[in-house]
Amino acid sequence: MRSRSANRSGIVIRRRVTPAGDIIVTLLTPQGKLKAIARGGVRGPLSSRLNLFHHVGVQIYQTPGNDLATVQQAVLEGALPSLAQPGRYAFAHLMAEFADALFQEGEFSEQAFELFAGALRGVAHQPDPEWVALVMSYKLLALAGFVPQTARCARCGAPAPAHPDPLGGQLLCARCAALPAYPAEALDFLQGVVRRTVRESMAHPLSAEQRPALWRALERFVTAQVGSVQSWRQLVPTALSA
Numbered sequence: 001m002r003s004r005s006a007n008r009s010g011i012v013i014r015r016r017v018t019p020a021g022d023i024i025v026t027l028l029t030p031q032g033k034l035k036a037i038a039r040g041g042v043r044g045p046l047s048s049r050l051n052l053f054h055h056v057g058v059q060i061y062q063t064p065g066n067d068l069a070t071v072q073q074a075v076l077e078g079a080l081p082s083l084a085q086p087g088r089y090a091f092a093h094l095m096a097e098f099a100d101a102l103f104q105e106g107e108f109s110e111q112a113f114e115l116f117a118g119a120l121r122g123v124a125h126q127p128d129p130e131w132v133a134l135v136m137s138y139k140l141l142a143l144a145g146f147v148p149q150t151a152r153c154a155r156c157g158a159p160a161p162a163h164p165d166p167l168g169g170q171l172l173c174a175r176c177a178a179l180p181a182y183p184a185e186a187l188d189f190l191q192g193v194v195r196r197t198v199r200e201s202m203a204h205p206l207s208a209e210q211r212p213a214l215w216r217a218l219e220r221f222v223t224a225q226v227g228s229v230q231s232w233r234q235l236v237p238t239a240l241s242a
């Protein structure tokens with residue numbers, strides 16, 4: 001019988017402790033998303049290692065007939081302690097929930113892992129974690145195949161729309177819109193963030209007053225396009241007030 005043990009390395013994006021004291025973690029790894037259980041983990045050394053946002057190497061065992069793999073060992077490969085800061089934690093949590101919603105188990109994506117790991121590092125170290133989270137959210141969305149339509153009105157297809165689309169988070173033309181047009185910088189961000197490099201977007205942050213409208217557009221777009229993002233949605237207002 002072939003061995004069902006495997007070693008994987010990834011970042012903890014979700015962590016839940018069951019009443020029985022088991023820890024159920026979801027890791028984002030270069031080989032895709034992985035969900036596993038550390039039985040009785042809350043009472044052992046695995047507890048502190050399997051923390052949210054930790055980069056861990058795990059040895060897992062797949063029991064026949066059981067869909068959750070068991071974590072046998074875990075070693076800490078990297079941590080970003082500054083993510084515990086209140087101004088950063090909410091954005092890191094938001095990025096983790098987002099990655100969990102966007103990427104499916106077993107979907108091989110080294111690029112998704114690299115982008116997400118970069119987003120967490122940015123949220124941990126950049127002076128403006130909110131801007132990192134906004135830029136990286138759009139990049140992660142695009143990688144998962146969700147690209148907002150910006151060349152044409154989302155309702156009638158007219159070219160060069162510039163107004164918010166309160167239902168779909170895309171853009172509307174002046175005739176279809178009820179809200180005033182986006183300021184030029186916000187419009188430029190929405191039109192360009194997917195194709196620009198992260199570095200370019202990071203170099204041109206928008207002012208704090210313009211960001212709530214961008215979060216709103218992101219939230220509407222994600223709600224309309226991506227399923228099962230309930231917990232992510234609840235985090236968006238948290239991010240807004242942070």
Ligand SMILES: [Zn+2]
Pocket residue numbers: 153154155156157158172173174175176177
């Ligand atoms: Zn229109």
